[in-house]
Amino acid sequence: MTILIAGGGIAGLTLGLTLHQIGVPFHIYESTPEIRPMGVGINLQPNAVRELLDLGLANALDSIGVKTRQYGFYSKLGKTIWEEPRGTWAGYAWPQYSVHRGAFQMMLYHALIDRAGPDCLSTGARAKGFESTDKGAALLLTDGRRIEGDLIVAADGIHSALRAQIAPNEGPPIWNGRILWRGTTRAKAFLGGAAMVMIGHDQLRLVAYPISEPDENDNVTLNWIAEKRFDPSSAWKREDWNRAADINDFLPEFSNWKFNWIDVPALIKGAEVVYEYPMVDRDPLDRWTHGNVTLMGDAAHPTYPVGSNGAGQAIIDARIIGARLLDHGITAAALQAFEDEVRPIATRVGRANRAGDGPDGVLQQVEDLCGGDFEDINSVIPLDDLAAHAAKYKSLAGFSIEELNAKPPIIAKGAKIT
Numbered sequence: 001m002t003i004l005i006a007g008g009g010i011a012g013l014t015l016g017l018t019l020h021q022i023g024v025p026f027h028i029y030e031s032t033p034e035i036r037p038m039g040v041g042i043n044l045q046p047n048a049v050r051e052l053l054d055l056g057l058a059n060a061l062d063s064i065g066v067k068t069r070q071y072g073f074y075s076k077l078g079k080t081i082w083e084e085p086r087g088t089w090a091g092y093a094w095p096q097y098s099v100h101r102g103a104f105q106m107m108l109y110h111a112l113i114d115r116a117g118p119d120c121l122s123t124g125a126r127a128k129g130f131e132s133t134d135k136g137a138a139l140l141l142t143d144g145r146r147i148e149g150d151l152i153v154a155a156d157g158i159h160s161a162l163r164a165q166i167a168p169n170e171g172p173p174i175w176n177g178r179i180l181w182r183g184t185t186r187a188k189a190f191l192g193g194a195a196m197v198m199i200g201h202d203q204l205r206l207v208a209y210p211i212s213e214p215d216e217n218d219n220v221t222l223n224w225i226a227e228k229r230f231d232p233s234s235a236w237k238r239e240d241w242n243r244a245a246d247i248n249d250f251l252p253e254f255s256n257w258k259f260n261w262i263d264v265p266a267l268i269k270g271a272e273v274v275y276e277y278p279m280v281d282r283d284p285l286d287r288w289t290h291g292n293v294t295l296m297g298d299a300a301h302p303t304y305p306v307g308s309n310g311a312g313q314a315i316i317d318a319r320i321i322g323a324r325l326l327d328h329g330i331t332a333a334a335l336q337a338f339e340d341e342v343r344p345i346a347t348r349v350g351r352a353n354r355a356g357d358g359p360d361g362v363l364q365q366v367e368d369l370c371g372g373d374f375e376d377i378n379s380v381i382p383l384d385d386l387a388a389h390a391a392k393y394k395s396l397a398g399f400s401i402e403e404l405n406a407k408p409p410i411i412a413k414g415a416k417i418t
């Protein structure tokens, strides 16, 4: 009885760790020639951190991540719209972490290899599709191999080959006109450290947060994302979706963003590395599961990275697949039960992110109401409304404080498949 997993990113590796924990044989097929630390910063919300702790990764996670203490929105003039504590400071039983995606992926990879052995994952193995078989399903690789298993889980990201087979007319991801430039810079932390900030409005914004602890000189690695909106019908380098970028393409737009707590132009100029990425998502599918095959992570629900929970959703998917396998055995029914539970939530989150109903929606509201200039934010938007908006998204995305703290674990300690 084997589960074949296409893709060894955050979703695929967490599923591998979960299957090993509950005693289900599996094999991961990853397209890259070797697992390398790719990307820049990501955030892991308390609901996802809880699952990583349940996987016995507390120390490993703590050694690579920063416990996020505070999260806030600021106008283009640097004025505070909304600040809230995060993680345990907010009352969650688990912290929120900001981490380098590559370091996190390597941590998952090493934990998996240590526990399940090096033979559980093949690199240089690109999936191109699947076939149903009498006993389960076969994964087809581009090198001509056909591997039979009981179930297949597609964790092959936003450009998923298996999703393309399930939804052949879907085409490429949908660009909304925004370009993100993602970078890291060694600099002094701001607002007391371990703070995540979003500054600006829908046309121009900057997100920044530390992904390392301070060194002896109080310097941290700051992860930042500069974002600008273009006309979606323009041909702005649409063909290049993940490439090294030139800061002169966007630095002039931020030249006045020097506040007494953060110097945005200096942050951008000090970058060690900058990548360009268009803000893309896909329309929700009305099915993820086809017999013995299902989708998870970005292959199932690629969404705009505005709610800091894309990687977290991939982790939760892995854990719910594990839980439903415990309920239903290694069967198509387990995959369908996973989809029935997660797809409606993922569809709502994706739609909210697209509609500007994500937590960052307040930035544009303040820009519209007062151009970002105010003495007392309460006279622009009542603080109660800001608090209600922040709480609504957490509930939608599955990390409301009270609900999460009260929830039993997704997978009970010591649970094994029989």
Ligand SMILES: Cc1cc2nc3c(=O)[nH]c(=O)nc-3n(C[C@H](O)[C@H](O)[C@H](O)COP(=O)(O)OP(=O)(O)OC[C@H]3O[C@@H](n4cnc5c(N)ncnc54)[C@H](O)[C@@H]3O)c2cc1C
Pocket (backbone or CB within 6 Å): 006, 007, 008, 009, 010, 011, 012, 029, 030, 031, 032, 038, 039, 040, 041, 042, 101, 125, 126, 127, 128, 155, 156, 157, 158, 159, 160, 161, 182, 296, 297, 298, 299, 305, 310, 311, 312, 314
């Ligand atoms: C190189 C890279 C850099 C990223 N950088 C960032 C970042 O800086 N910030 C951020 O917020 N998000 C980033 N992401 C996206 C983020 O990791 C995901 O949104 C989220 O973690 C969900 O994880 P996932 O495992 O579903 O998808 P991903 O993390 O995208 O993982 C998909 C995996 O599948 C592999 N794969 C793709 N096609 C195939 C195939 N046909 N067969 C087999 N394997 C395949 C990929 O190589 C990858 O390892 C990045 C993703 C990648 C692949």
